[in-house]
Amino acid sequence: MAQDSSSFSRRRFLGWGGAGTAAVLLGTGALGGESASAYTLKKAGLFTLGVASGDPAPDGFVLWTRLAPDPIAADGLGGMPAKSVKVDYEVATDERFKHIVRRGSAVATPELAHSVHPEIRGLAPSRHYFYRFRAGNEISPVGRTKTMPAANSNPHSLDFAFASCQAWQDGYFTAYDHIAEDDLDLVVHLGDYIYEYELTANNKRGATPPPQLGTEAKDLARYRLQYSFYKLEAPLQKAHARFPFIHTLDDHEVCNDWAGDTVLMGRNPNPDPVEFAKRKAGAFQAFYENLPLRRSQIPSGPHIRLHRRLSYGRLADFTMIDTRQSRDIQACSYGNGTGRTTNCDERFDAGRTILGDEQRRWILDGFSRSRARWQVLGNQVPMGETDWDPGPGKDVWVDPWDGYVADRNKLLGAAQDRHVRNLVVITGDRHQAYAWDLKRDFADPNSPTVATEFVGTSVTSGGDGADIDAVGKTFLAANPHMKFYSAQRGYVRVNVDRERWKSDFRALPYVSKPGAPITTRASFVVEDRKPGVTPA
Known part of the structure; x- marks a missing residue:
């Protein structure tokens, strides 16, 4: 049966408007599968892109698949016809599906590239479930997933991993x-799930991609094709089928270092605002699909809601934020094309923001209300x-928070003033791994440590990497708050209990x-009510 169709009022349905609204509701199963045409599929191999689950809650999760018998068809539609197709799903407590707890149907429509996103509710907390589609x-x-603990429960521990930055051309998704x-x-995936760049024989795998991938992704069809090609990777499909994921995006899901409505550097500088809005709309739709x-994450044209909060009982709250859509353009002409700058007063301007006032208030209000x-x-x-200058000067990148100093100080200062317990920031983007203390004000040598940050390296981006390279030696000398650096590839595995947080930096040699x-490679801990990192 369809899940939770009663929650959709006619007013809200009409307010979304048009065929896009219907496609979303059909794809989530909210309108049931009876609306699908009686089309008989003639191709086998519909599930080439695998299955996945995400955004778990105490009573359920969202499931995903996309029908694609020819996943790298040049039009981005996966070899599917321009017809709607009924997709049934089952959720069970056992892998053989002898004890099925939910059945339903969704409709895979051409408007959403024949993807479905049924949202499952009414299940037991803290329990594994198995799911499949037909x-x-x-x-x-068959996929396996898990619900979150009950809202008022006190779980003993939490185990999760976070990853980011998986450029296909830079290596294998091992x-x-x-x-x-x-x-x-x-x-948790922290962004750069795809890279928008063209894929050619000039790559670090030594492979030759299909020719239809030889252009940069700039429109919906090309973004769809890029996702299809990435999602054919067996290791990625295996991880998706094993665990629920929490996703956000960074820049390369659209284009390098975009900021709000602007791209300042890279291969697409200062685009026409209308054209860039169309590009974002296509990128965001392909991300959702x-x-x-x-x-709640379905985009509305060139806008998508990424910030949201997920609770793991009273042990931990995950606050997912968006540092792209509401930010000001990067400071000081973005380092005149280098991405770095020295003596840049603009990055200290009180009005500059990476979050936007509304999102910052939402973050801090959530911290204040949380019992985690x-x-x-x-x-x-x-x-x-991240200072490149071991001397008294400052040489920093201005795309990350170093370009938005006032916003960083507002957030960290307010977190301390509101007595936020155990703030730990998990971060992607950098293709390097760090463990470091977050200061209330990095300009003040005596500023207190108010939070902790673990920066994860890339899955592949940057190629094989190294452990302590020349950049690492510079960073460790110039940044006393940095306790660990590595430029190897991998991910971060985290274990959290009521007394301490432990991050394991998992590293690949190639x-x-x-x-x-x-x-x-290394492990670091954060003790309850003691911000900052110490070796495990």
């Missing part, structure tokens, strides 16, 4: 093979200061060929 005469691979083998409750996101022991801030770009082993 379309035509074909059954999908990190996901190892993530899938971990014993986790969920995975290809990931396990709820209907740990506040986990899912953040795209590094918040801590990604230029598949099958790399993994080791724990």
Whole structure:
């Protein structure tokens, strides 16, 4: 049966407007599957892109799949006809589906690239479930997922991983093979799930991609094709089928270093605002179509709601933020094309923001209301200061929070003033791994440590990497708050209990060929009510 169709008022349905509204509701199962045409599928291999689950709640989660018998068809539509197709789903407590607890149907429409996002409710908290889809005469691979603990419960511990930055052209997605083998409750992906760049034979895998991938993604069809190609990676499909994911995006899901309505540098500088709005609309729609996101994340043209909060009982709150859509343009002409700048007074301007006033208030109000022991801030770009100058000067990148100093100070200062308990920021973007203390004001050497940040390296971006390279030596000398650096590829595995947080930096020796082993390069802990990192 369809799930929760009563929650959609006619007024809200009409308020979304047009075929796009109907496609979303059909794809979530809110209108049931009876609206699908009686089209008989003639192609096999519908589930080439796998299955996934995401944004878990105490009573459910969102499921995802996308029908694509020809996933790299040049039009981005996966080889599907321009017809709607009924997709059935089942959720069970066992892998053999002898004890089915939910059945329903959604409709895969051409408007959403034949993706479906059924939202499942009414399940038990803190429990594993198995799910699968059926379309035509074909059954999908089986996925496993898990609900969050009950809202007022006090879980003993939480295990999760976070990852980011997976450029196909830079190497193999081996990190996901190892993530899938971990014993986790969920995975957080912090952005750069795809890169918009053209894919050619000039790549670090030594492979030759299909020619239809040889242009940069700038419109909906091309973004769809990029997601399809990335999602064919078996390790990525394995991890998605194993754990629920919490997703946000950063810049490369659209284009490099975009800020609000502007792109200042890269290969697409200062685009026409109307054209860039169309590009964002296509990028955001493809993001939604290809990931396990709820209907609250369906984009409205060039806008998408990414900030949201998910609770793991009273142990931890995940606050996912958006540092792209509401930010001011990067300071000081973005370092005149280098991305870095010295002596840039503009980055200190009190009115400059990376969050926007509304989102900052939402974050801080949530902190104040929360009863969780740990506040986990899912953040795209590094918040801590990254100084390249070991001397008295400051040489910093201005795309991350170093370009928005006043906003950083407002957030961290308010968190301390409101006595926020155990604020830990998890971050992607940098292709390097850091463990460091977050200061209330990095300009003041005596400023107190008020929070902790763990920056995860990339899954592949940057190629094989190294451990302590020349950049790392510079950073460790210039940034006393930095306690760890590595430029190897991998991810971060986290264990949280009521007394301490432990981050394991999981590192791969190479990604230029598949099958790399993994080791724990270093581990750091944060003690309850003691901000800052110490070696484990």
